[in-house]
Amino acid sequence: MELVVGASEATMRSLLGKLGNLLAQEYALISGVRGDVQYINDELASMQAFLRDLSVLPEGHYHDHRRKDWMKQIRDIAYDVEDCIDDFAHRLPQDSISDAKCSFLVTKMYELLTWWPRRDIASRIAELKVRAQQIADRRNRYGVNNPELHCDSSYRPRARSAAQDIAEYQVTKLQIIGIREPVGMKTVMEDLEKWLTEPQPENGRAVLSIVGFGGVGKTTIAMALYRKVSGKFGCRASVAVSQNYDQDAVLRSILNQVSNQEEAGSSTESSRDTTASREENTAEPGTKSTLIKLKKAPSLSLLGRNDDKTPVRQQETMGYVQLRKELKRRLGEKRYILLIDDIWSAKTWSDVVIPFLPDEANNNSRIIVTTRFHAVGSTCSPRHKNVEATSSPRPGNDRVHKNVEATSSPRPGNDRVHTVNFLSDDESQNLFNASIPDSMKSADRDKELSSICGGLPLTIVTMAGLVACNPNKTDCDWRKLCKSLFPDPVTTLNLDGVTRILDCCYNDLPADIKTCLLYLSIFPKGWKISRKRLARRWIAEGFATEKQGLTEEEVAETYFNQLTRRNLIRPVEHGSNGKVKAFQVHDMVLEYIMSKSIEENFITVVGGQWQVTAPSNKVRRLSMQSSGSKNGNSTKGLNLAQVRSLTVFGNLNHVPFRSFNYGIIHVLDLEGWKGLKERHMTEICQMLVLKYLSIRRTEIAKIPSKIEKLEYLETLDIRETDVKELPKSVGQLKRINSILGGNKKTREGLRLPQEKGNKTIKNPLPQGKTKEPAKKGFLSQEKSKGIMKSLHVLSGIEIDEESAAVAASLHQLTGLRKLAIYKLNIEWRSETFQELRSSIEYLGSCGLQTLAINDENSNFIDSLDDMSAPPRYLIALELSGKLYRLPEWITSITTLNKLTISITVLTTETLEILRSLPSLFSLTFASSLRASKKDLDKIKDILENNKLATDGEIVIPAEGFKSLKLLRFFAPFVPKLSFSDKNAMPALEIIEMRFKDFEGLFGIEILENLRGVHLKVSDGAEAITNFLASDLKDNTEKPKVFVDGIVTA
Structure with missing residues (x-):
C-alpha cells in the first residue's frame, strides 16, 4: 500500500x-x-x-x-x-x-x-x-530510485494536486441533506413494514434480522424501516454494537432514549383530548385546502424537556447490573421497537441483548437486527423458517443472495430473517446515474463501470464519485481502468474486489486529501463527526494550509467538499447555512482507511470497536476509545513519548498524561471526557506547542492563567463546560484563531476578562450614574495591544453592564469573521451599550461575516437600525430576543444566506421585505423556548396585532425567496400562516417547527419542491401528529412529516 x-x-x-x-x-x-x-x-x-x-x-x-x-x-x-x-x-x-x-x-x-x-x-x-x-x-x-513511468496503453490517472481543485470552493452548492432510502426495494420494504406493524399470533415479541455483505445497504434498510414504523410503538431506541463494544455504553444509550420518551410522554394524555376540537378540514370554493387548522390553539408542547431535569446523569453512574434491571423494568409494560445495528457474534446477542429484554408479553414488540453473518441472524431470529427467494439471479453472476423469509413458525411470535440481495444490473446502473451530474452521464461508460461494482451500493456510489471528479477523462480511459482493475469478467465481488475499487478511488486523490481522509480513522466506527471540528484539527495538524489566495479554513472546506463529492464520506446532518454540519464514514471505508493508517503507523487506536495489534514503533497520533474489554483501552507497552495528537472518546477511567512529552503535542481533543480534572489543566498548560485544545462538554470550571504559555494555540473550545470567565492572560495568545465558549441551548455566555485601572472612559455616563474606577478590557493592556489580530471566531460570549471596556476592546479584533453574543444584559444607551454598538459597526466594515446577538432585555438589537454603515460583508445574521423592527439596511446585504430573527417581527410586511434577498438559503423565526407565562402572553399579543393587517393570518407572499430552501419556526407560539401561491417560496424543501401553541399552516400542499415537515417534539407529539397525518393522507404528492426524525405521514 x-x-x-x-x-x-x-x-x-x-x-x-x-x-x-x-x-x-x-x-x-x-x-x-x-x-x-x-x-x-x-x-x-x-x-x-x-x-x-x-x-x-x-x-x-x-x-x-x-x-x-x-x-x-x-x-x-x-x-x-x-x-x-x-x-x-x-x-x-x-x-x-x-x-x-x-x-x-x-x-x-x-x-x-x-x-x-x-x-x-x-x-x-x-x-x-x-x-x-x-x-x-x-x-x-539499495537502488531506491524514482519509479519509471512508461507511456503505454495501461490506464494512468492524471497527476492531481489539491491546488487544481481549489477553484471548486467558489462554486460549492448549498443544499439540504436528504433522507437515504433503499434502492430497488419498494415491494420488499412494504412487505417488511407490514410485518413489523401487524399483530403476530398471540401478540408475542418478534425479531427481524437483516443479513448481508458489508456495504450492501443493511443499515440503510433498517433505518428506513425504523423511521417509518417507530411512531406506532410506545417507545423506541436504536444503537450500534459492532465488533468490539462497550457493554455498559450500549445499555446506557438504549436506556437514555427510552427514559427520555417516557418522561416526555407523561403530559401527552392531557393533549389527546384536543383532537376533538379540530375543525372539519373543508376549504372554501376556489381556495386551497388546509394542512392544519385548530379551533383554539391547544397547548401542544413540542419543546422537549430541560436537560437538567432528566435522569441521564444518574444513569451515567450505573453499572451493568443496574442498567439491565432498569431497562427491563421500563420496557416491561410497553410496546417497544429496538434497532440493534451491526451485531458481529451470537454471543453479543445472548450476553448483551437478551438479558435486558423483559419476559415476553402480549404487546407485539419488535426488534430489528443487522449483521453480516447468517449464523448470527439465525441466532437472533430463532423462530423463522428459510424459504428460497423466487427472484432470478443476475446473468453471469452467482453471488446473488436469496431472500430468506419467515412464512410459518413452530410457535407464536414469528421471527424473520431477510438476506439483502445485491442490486441487479439495471438497479446498479440507475444508482450509478443518480450519483453523478446529468452533464457527465454516458450510457456505455456508466454501464461498464457499474457492472464491475458487483451490485454493491457502496462501491457503485464510490466509483460514481470518482467519475464526477474526473470530467476530462474519456470513455477510453475508463475502459482501460476497468480492464486494469478486473482483467476477467466479474462474477463474484468479494472483499478483495471491494478493496481494489477503494484503492482506485483512494489513489486518485491528491496527496493532501489522502492524508485528510486517513485522518478520519481517529474517530470511532459510526461516529457522527462535526465538519468544523475536523477542519480545525486538519489546520492544527498542518494538513490544510493557505493556497491560491484562500485561507486555511477555506482550503479545509475545499478538501472536505472533495471527499463528499467522491462519496467517501456521507453527510448526515445539514446546517441552516446549507453546508454539511456532520457526516459519517461507512464502516467498510473506515476499515479500509484504518488498515492503511495502521500499516503506516499514521494513527494508533486503543480500545473502541477495533481489534488491532499495538504498534511496535513510536505512536504519533493516539485515539483512546472506551471499550467493553477491561484491558481494551490500556496503553501498556506503548511508546507515548512521541505522541503529537491525543483524542479521547467515551468514559475512560484513565488517560496517561505523564507518559507524554508535553513539548511536542499539537492537538489535544478531550471533548466529552468526564475524567478531566483541574490538575490536568495545569499539565495542559505545559504543552507549549499546542495548537488545538478542546475540553468541550467536560466538567472543568476554570481555565488557569498559565494558559498564556500556549503561544501557538489556535483553537480553544470550552463550550458546554462550567467555565464562566476567561483569565485575563488569554489576551496574550498570539496565534489564537477561535475562542468557542458558552452554551447555545441554555444561552449561558462566557465572560471576557477585564481588570480595574486608572484609564477613564470618555463616553458620558447615563444621567444619575456616578463615576466608578474604569476597567480595562482583556485587550487594553499594553502587552496585549495588537496581539489578537489573528482571532477570527469569538463565539458564545456574555456582555453585561460591567463590560464597557471589553466592548470597547472588540474594536481591536479587526480580523474577526464571527461574533456570537449569547447573553446581553445592558442598559439602554448606557456606556456599554454605546461601546458595543460602535464596535459592531466598526467590525462590520472590516469583514465581519457572521453576527449573532441574543438580546432578551436591553432592546439593543433594535438600535442596530440606526447604524450609519451596514455590515455589508455579512453571510449569516441572528437577531433573537426582543426585536420589534427589522433593520432597514438588511435588504442591502445581498450576500446574506442565513437569517434568524425574533418571531415578534413576523408580519406579512416583513416577509415582503425579505423576499428580495437574492442569496437567502434559510429563514428562521425564533424566540426563547423557555419563556415565562408573562413573556409568552406578551409574544401572543404582539403576534395577534401583527395579523390584524392581513385578515388574521400571516401571508407568505407570491414571488421572491428564489433561493430559500429551509423555513423554521422555533417559538412558544406560532400564528396562523398561509402560502398564497405556488410561487411563494418556490425552492422551499424543508419546514422545521418547534412550539407550544400553534394556530395553523395553510396551503403547503401547493409547494412543488417541499419534501418534508420536521417537528422537534416531546410532549403532545401524538395529538399534533394525528392532525398532520390526517390532513395529508389523501394527497398523492404529499410532503413527508417527521416527528423527531420518525416518518408519520
Missing part, C-alpha cells in the same frame, strides 16, 4: 519553516551546530521533492518494499527533527533576550544559563544529521 505522502509533506512544510527560523537565531545555536542544521534542512528539502515524485503512480503500479521502507524512514526523521526543534523552542526562552535587543551582557548571560540545554540539543541534532546521511546513502546503496 502507498505511504501517507501527504502527511509527510505536511510535516516537511512545517519543519522546513522551523529550521529556517532556527538558522536565523544567531544567539540560539552552539558553535558547529549551525552547519548540522543547514545540512538537515537541505537534505530534507531534497527528500520532500523526491516524495512529490513518488506520490503519482500509474494505475496498477505500486511501490516496492525497498521504496516504501525508505519513504517511512523519511517520514520518521521528519517527525523526529520537528519534535527536536519544538523541544528546542520551549526549552530556550527567547522573549527576554529579544526584548533586550540582544545586548552584549544579556547575550552572554543567556549563553551561560542555557548552556546545558543547548548542549543537549546540539547532541541530538548531530545524531539526526547522521541519520539523515545514512538515509541518503541507503537510497543509493
Whole structure:
C-alpha cells in the first residue's frame, strides 16, 4: 500500500519553516551546530521533492518494499527533527533576550544559563544529521530510485494536486441533506413494514434480522424501516454494537432514549383530548385546502424537556447490573421497537441483548437486527423458517443472495430473517446515474463501470464519485481502468474486489486529501463527526494550509467538499447555512482507511470497536476509545513519548498524561471526557506547542492563567463546560484563531476578562450614574495591544453592564469573521451599550461575516437600525430576543444566506421585505423556548396585532425567496400562516417547527419542491401528529412529516 505522502509533506512544510527560523537565531545555536542544521534542512528539502515524485503512480503500479521502507524512514526523521526543534523552542526562552535587543551582557548571560540545554540539543541534532546521511546513502546503496513511468496503453490517472481543485470552493452548492432510502426495494420494504406493524399470533415479541455483505445497504434498510414504523410503538431506541463494544455504553444509550420518551410522554394524555376540537378540514370554493387548522390553539408542547431535569446523569453512574434491571423494568409494560445495528457474534446477542429484554408479553414488540453473518441472524431470529427467494439471479453472476423469509413458525411470535440481495444490473446502473451530474452521464461508460461494482451500493456510489471528479477523462480511459482493475469478467465481488475499487478511488486523490481522509480513522466506527471540528484539527495538524489566495479554513472546506463529492464520506446532518454540519464514514471505508493508517503507523487506536495489534514503533497520533474489554483501552507497552495528537472518546477511567512529552503535542481533543480534572489543566498548560485544545462538554470550571504559555494555540473550545470567565492572560495568545465558549441551548455566555485601572472612559455616563474606577478590557493592556489580530471566531460570549471596556476592546479584533453574543444584559444607551454598538459597526466594515446577538432585555438589537454603515460583508445574521423592527439596511446585504430573527417581527410586511434577498438559503423565526407565562402572553399579543393587517393570518407572499430552501419556526407560539401561491417560496424543501401553541399552516400542499415537515417534539407529539397525518393522507404528492426524525405521514 502507498505511504501517507501527504502527511509527510505536511510535516516537511512545517519543519522546513522551523529550521529556517532556527538558522536565523544567531544567539540560539552552539558553535558547529549551525552547519548540522543547514545540512538537515537541505537534505530534507531534497527528500520532500523526491516524495512529490513518488506520490503519482500509474494505475496498477505500486511501490516496492525497498521504496516504501525508505519513504517511512523519511517520514520518521521528519517527525523526529520537528519534535527536536519544538523541544528546542520551549526549552530556550527567547522573549527576554529579544526584548533586550540582544545586548552584549544579556547575550552572554543567556549563553551561560542555557548552556546545558543547548548542549543537549546540539547532541541530538548531530545524531539526526547522521541519520539523515545514512538515509541518503541507503537510497543509493539499495537502488531506491524514482519509479519509471512508461507511456503505454495501461490506464494512468492524471497527476492531481489539491491546488487544481481549489477553484471548486467558489462554486460549492448549498443544499439540504436528504433522507437515504433503499434502492430497488419498494415491494420488499412494504412487505417488511407490514410485518413489523401487524399483530403476530398471540401478540408475542418478534425479531427481524437483516443479513448481508458489508456495504450492501443493511443499515440503510433498517433505518428506513425504523423511521417509518417507530411512531406506532410506545417507545423506541436504536444503537450500534459492532465488533468490539462497550457493554455498559450500549445499555446506557438504549436506556437514555427510552427514559427520555417516557418522561416526555407523561403530559401527552392531557393533549389527546384536543383532537376533538379540530375543525372539519373543508376549504372554501376556489381556495386551497388546509394542512392544519385548530379551533383554539391547544397547548401542544413540542419543546422537549430541560436537560437538567432528566435522569441521564444518574444513569451515567450505573453499572451493568443496574442498567439491565432498569431497562427491563421500563420496557416491561410497553410496546417497544429496538434497532440493534451491526451485531458481529451470537454471543453479543445472548450476553448483551437478551438479558435486558423483559419476559415476553402480549404487546407485539419488535426488534430489528443487522449483521453480516447468517449464523448470527439465525441466532437472533430463532423462530423463522428459510424459504428460497423466487427472484432470478443476475446473468453471469452467482453471488446473488436469496431472500430468506419467515412464512410459518413452530410457535407464536414469528421471527424473520431477510438476506439483502445485491442490486441487479439495471438497479446498479440507475444508482450509478443518480450519483453523478446529468452533464457527465454516458450510457456505455456508466454501464461498464457499474457492472464491475458487483451490485454493491457502496462501491457503485464510490466509483460514481470518482467519475464526477474526473470530467476530462474519456470513455477510453475508463475502459482501460476497468480492464486494469478486473482483467476477467466479474462474477463474484468479494472483499478483495471491494478493496481494489477503494484503492482506485483512494489513489486518485491528491496527496493532501489522502492524508485528510486517513485522518478520519481517529474517530470511532459510526461516529457522527462535526465538519468544523475536523477542519480545525486538519489546520492544527498542518494538513490544510493557505493556497491560491484562500485561507486555511477555506482550503479545509475545499478538501472536505472533495471527499463528499467522491462519496467517501456521507453527510448526515445539514446546517441552516446549507453546508454539511456532520457526516459519517461507512464502516467498510473506515476499515479500509484504518488498515492503511495502521500499516503506516499514521494513527494508533486503543480500545473502541477495533481489534488491532499495538504498534511496535513510536505512536504519533493516539485515539483512546472506551471499550467493553477491561484491558481494551490500556496503553501498556506503548511508546507515548512521541505522541503529537491525543483524542479521547467515551468514559475512560484513565488517560496517561505523564507518559507524554508535553513539548511536542499539537492537538489535544478531550471533548466529552468526564475524567478531566483541574490538575490536568495545569499539565495542559505545559504543552507549549499546542495548537488545538478542546475540553468541550467536560466538567472543568476554570481555565488557569498559565494558559498564556500556549503561544501557538489556535483553537480553544470550552463550550458546554462550567467555565464562566476567561483569565485575563488569554489576551496574550498570539496565534489564537477561535475562542468557542458558552452554551447555545441554555444561552449561558462566557465572560471576557477585564481588570480595574486608572484609564477613564470618555463616553458620558447615563444621567444619575456616578463615576466608578474604569476597567480595562482583556485587550487594553499594553502587552496585549495588537496581539489578537489573528482571532477570527469569538463565539458564545456574555456582555453585561460591567463590560464597557471589553466592548470597547472588540474594536481591536479587526480580523474577526464571527461574533456570537449569547447573553446581553445592558442598559439602554448606557456606556456599554454605546461601546458595543460602535464596535459592531466598526467590525462590520472590516469583514465581519457572521453576527449573532441574543438580546432578551436591553432592546439593543433594535438600535442596530440606526447604524450609519451596514455590515455589508455579512453571510449569516441572528437577531433573537426582543426585536420589534427589522433593520432597514438588511435588504442591502445581498450576500446574506442565513437569517434568524425574533418571531415578534413576523408580519406579512416583513416577509415582503425579505423576499428580495437574492442569496437567502434559510429563514428562521425564533424566540426563547423557555419563556415565562408573562413573556409568552406578551409574544401572543404582539403576534395577534401583527395579523390584524392581513385578515388574521400571516401571508407568505407570491414571488421572491428564489433561493430559500429551509423555513423554521422555533417559538412558544406560532400564528396562523398561509402560502398564497405556488410561487411563494418556490425552492422551499424543508419546514422545521418547534412550539407550544400553534394556530395553523395553510396551503403547503401547493409547494412543488417541499419534501418534508420536521417537528422537534416531546410532549403532545401524538395529538399534533394525528392532525398532520390526517390532513395529508389523501394527497398523492404529499410532503413527508417527521416527528423527531420518525416518518408519520
